[in-house]
Amino acid sequence: MPPEYFDAQLKDLTVTVSRDKGAGLLIGHYLVDAVLLARSQFGLHRLVVSSEVEVEPEEIPNLGYLSGNLDFATCVVTGAGKLGMVSCF
Numbered sequence: 192m193p194p195e196y197f198d199a200q201l202k203d204l205t206v207t208v209s210r211d212k213g214a215g216l217l218i219g220h221y222l223v224d225a226v227l228l229a230r231s232q233f234g235l236h237r238l239v240v241s242s243e244v245e246v247e248p249e250e251i252p253n254l255g256y257l258s259g260n261l262d263f264a265t266c267v268v269t270g271a272g273k274l275g276m277v278s279c280f
Contacts, residue, residue, distance in 0.1 A: 193224050215262055222263055227275075236273040240265055 201220055208216050222240045229235050241264050248258040268274070 193228075197224055218263060222265065226265060230273075230275070235267060237268050237270060238265060239268055239274060 201217070204213070204216055204220060219240065219242070226238050226240050229238055242262060244261045244264040246258060246261055246264075248256045251257050
């Protein structure tokens with residue numbers, strides 16, 4: 192279940208962001224929520240969203256070769272501990 196603020200933030204993005212960057216922000220909005228849900232439901236505490244990810248040519252079945260910069264990618268980063276913890280000083 193998405194957080195209570197999901198729809199309000201989505202509405203705010205759609206009425207305030209210029210069209211040239213709007214699609215990327217909207218996609219990012221959905222990916223952030225998906226990553227947060229995956230972290231809690233599947234224990235993927237080091238799952239992150241990365242942007243502008245450069246990839247070497249990779250063959251994708253029924254599509255062809257993908258290469259260049261991906262706008263977004265999700266991945267599990269190496270290391271220990273949970274990510275996204277907020278500290279107050």
